[in-house]
Amino acid sequence: MNSIDPDDYWTLKTIKRIMGKSPWVSLSSRELGEKLSVSQQSASRIILKLIDKGFLQRKIQDRRQNISITDAGLDVLFSEMNDLASVLEIDRTLEIHGNVISGLGEGRYYISRKSYIIQFQEKLGFIPYLGTLNIRIDPENEGKLRRLRNSTGIHIEGFVTDDRTFGAVKAFSGSIGGLECAAILPERSVYSDVLEIISPFYLREKLKLTDGSRINLAVKI
Amino acid sequence: MNSIDPDDYWTLKTIKRIMGKSPWVSLSSRELGEKLSVSQQSASRIILKLIDKGFLQRKIQDRRQNISITDAGLDVLFSEMNDLASVLEIDRTLEIHGNVISGLGEGRYYISRKSYIIQFQEKLGFIPYLGTLNIRIDPENEGKLRRLRNSTGIHIEGFVTDDRTFGAVKAFSGSIGGLECAAILPERSVYSDVLEIISPFYLREKLKLTDGSRINLAVKI
DNA sequence: ATTACTAAGACCCGAGTAG
DNA sequence: TCTACTCGGGTCTTAGTAA
Numbered sequence: 222m223n224s225i226d227p228d229d230y231w232t233l234k235t236i237k238r239i240m241g242k243s244p245w246v247s248l249s250s251r252e253l254g255e256k257l258s259v260s261q262q263s264a265s266r267i268i269l270k271l272i273d274k275g276f277l278q279r280k281i282q283d284r285r286q287n288i289s290i291t292d293a294g295l296d297v298l299f300s301e302m303n304d305l306a307s308v309l310e311i312d313r314t315l316e317i318h319g320n321v322i323s324g325l326g327e328g329r330y331y332i333s334r335k336s337y338i339i340q341f342q343e344k345l346g347f348i349p350y351l352g353t354l355n356i357r358i359d360p361e362n363e364g365k366l367r368r369l370r371n372s373t374g375i376h377i378e379g380f381v382t383d384d385r386t387f388g389a390v391k392a393f394s395g396s397i398g399g400l401e402c403a404a405i406l407p408e409r410s411v412y413s414d415v416l417e418i419i420s421p422f423y424l425r426e427k428l429k430l431t432d433g434s435r436i437n438l439a440v441k442i
Numbered sequence: 443m444n445s446i447d448p449d450d451y452w453t454l455k456t457i458k459r460i461m462g463k464s465p466w467v468s469l470s471s472r473e474l475g476e477k478l479s480v481s482q483q484s485a486s487r488i489i490l491k492l493i494d495k496g497f498l499q500r501k502i503q504d505r506r507q508n509i510s511i512t513d514a515g516l517d518v519l520f521s522e523m524n525d526l527a528s529v530l531e532i533d534r535t536l537e538i539h540g541n542v543i544s545g546l547g548e549g550r551y552y553i554s555r556k557s558y559i560i561q562f563q564e565k566l567g568f569i570p571y572l573g574t575l576n577i578r579i580d581p582e583n584e585g586k587l588r589r590l591r592n593s594t595g596i597h598i599e600g601f602v603t604d605d606r607t608f609g610a611v612k613a614f615s616g617s618i619g620g621l622e623c624a625a626i627l628p629e630r631s632v633y634s635d636v637l638e639i640i641s642p643f644y645l646r647e648k649l650k651l652t653d654g655s656r657i658n659l660a661v662k663i
Numbered sequence: 664a665t666t667a668c669t670a671a672g673a674c675c676c677g678a679g680t681a682g
Numbered sequence: 683t684c685t686a687c688t689c690g691g692g693t694c695t696t697a698g699t700a701a
Contacts, residue, residue, distance in 0.1 A: 228448070237530070238529045260695070260696050261666085262668090262695075263694085265666060265667055266694095281665090284664070285666090299530065301526065302526050304455075305522065305523050308458050308519070309458070309520065310585060311589070364531060364532040472684085481676065482677085482684095483685095483686075484675085484676060486685060487676090490685095502685080506684060507685075
């Protein structure tokens with residue numbers, strides 16, 4: 222599943238460097254070829270391969286192509302970042318900032334399922350307060366959020382009931398305002414800027430949080 | 443100069459993952475081949491290439507090889523880490539911890555050279571107190587120090603006098619205890635665990651530091 | 664200008680095998 | 683077993699070129 226092709230990684234990094242923050246960039250196959258030290262023809266083939274794999278998107282106007290990296294493509298880069306940081310044993314903690322927002326009460330329903338609760342107790346060491354704290358992550362912390370999504374985390378098995386399927390999720394131990402907690406994400410990447418937090422404590426009360434409150438979350442990856 | 447071969451990077455990362463913290467590892471070409479999804483023959487060729495480039499060292503005993511990654515090899519990994527972090531625009535600040543040690547007074551001599559001073563003023567925005575604060579970096583922060591060494595930093599030109607040559611150095615803006623400072627490293631990698639700090643302030647006095655004092659340095663890379 | 668197909672050749676990989 | 687050489691075959695790159 223999570224095996225990256227070094228060539229894909231290298232090309233995506235090169236394209237990302239050219240793009241900077243802009244979502245689209247006008248990039249000819251000749252230009253890319255120069256950056257990668259390959260011919261225009263090879264660069265063209267490489268681009269087609271990456272589009273085929275879903276890592277790039279393209280618009281062609283007047284025989285000139287505009288290129289964008291997809292979320293899946295960015296996942297390649299952030300996974301590699303995580304992998305390298307883990308191999309070099311640096312950067313084990315992310316500090317993520319955001320604001321409290323009100324959820325739809327859905328989180329509470331999910332995490333109350335007995336199968337999840339049992340695993341939280343076993344793998345995180347606490348039984349969560351029956352509700353989630355939803356945090357909208359600052360746009361500047363998008364990169365950290367992407368690293369989190371591309372980290373393995375603590376695996377929480379999914380399960381099936383008569384009615385429906387509850388997917389596997391992954392948890393990351395952390396803390397907010399000195400209180401133990403965990404960030405919960407679906408194991409299948411969902412590109413949202415909202416993070417759901419569980420904790421043995423009712424964080425809204427303990428930390429006197431209301432919608433809009435600033436939050437500093439520290440998580441171990 | 444600083445162009446990494448993606449294959450070298452990939453292999454070194456794989457070997458580093460196998461090694462963990464141990465300086466040497468017994469690793470047959472067959473085993474490496476499996477990890478890299480190539481044949482024993484190719485793995486053997488790859489190892490020879492990396493030894494030739496100075497990224498690996500090897501001892502052969504009883505037809506079995508023990509492998510170690512050289513400092514130059516680790517530089518490849520930490521450079522890539524820096525490059526990727528810079529492309530993804532994350533991780534611009536390193537927090538490095540260590541202890542004050544007494545220098546040999548050499549630092550004072552170096553940074554007092556007029557050519558250096560002029561450049562410090564121009565590029566860092568301050569004229570340093572005429573002495574350096576030497577910090578022995580905690581072994582746990584070795585990784586961060588390696589990242590620093592493999593960052594470009596602010597280029598300070600070298601120069602030649604009648605007597606001798608003063609090499610190019612690189613500077614990193616930062617702060618200690620809220621006071622502005624900069625870390626100074628030779629541009630040519632020197633693998634020491636001591637970092638030299640300059641500052642517009644006499645840090646020893648301002649922060650009441652003595653040999654052995656704990657220091658938290660924050661630097662921008 | 665572009666992109667990208669085709670064809671030919673360079674280069675790389677691994678089977679066989681020696682030491 | 684191990685490492686690592688040779689060499690044949692297959693893959694991948696690029697030159698030429700069309701659209």
